[in-house]
Amino acid sequence: MTTPPNPDRDQLFEEVLSAHRARDQRGGVRPSAAFHDLDPSDRLAAFDEALKLRAMEASLDPDGKSTSVNAVLRIIEGKR
Numbered sequence: 386m387t388t389p390p391n392p393d394r395d396q397l398f399e400e401v402l403s404a405h406r407a408r409d410q411r412g413g414v415r416p417s418a419a420f421h422d423l424d425p426s427d428r429l430a431a432f433d434e435a436l437k438l439r440a441m442e443a444s445l446d447p448d449g450k451s452t453s454v455n456a457v458l459r460i461i462e463g464k465r
Contacts, residue, residue, distance in 0.1 A: 397422050401431045402438060404452035414460070 400419035407415045423431060439451040450458070 394423070394427065397427070398431055398434070402435055404442075404456060406456075 397419040401417050401423065403417075406417065409415050420428060420431070439453055442451040443449050443454070446455070
């Protein structure tokens with residue numbers, strides 16, 4: 386059985402799976418609020434999907450890094 390389409394749930398997944406994260410006033414990365422709007426089973430599903438997406442991103446990067454890794458490295462290097 387397939388799950389019927391749920392536009393609200395789909396939008397939350399899109400937000401959670403994005404590598405983009407909002408920043409606070411000091412430039413710190415803020416967690417995705419959409420994550421907390423998902424129920425526990427959807428959070429696990431989103432986590433599993435995020436692992437797949439980051440692996441695909443890394444396979445396309447010449448250095449084998451995902452967008453998340455590159456974003457963290459920019460923060461560490463002070464290049465936000």
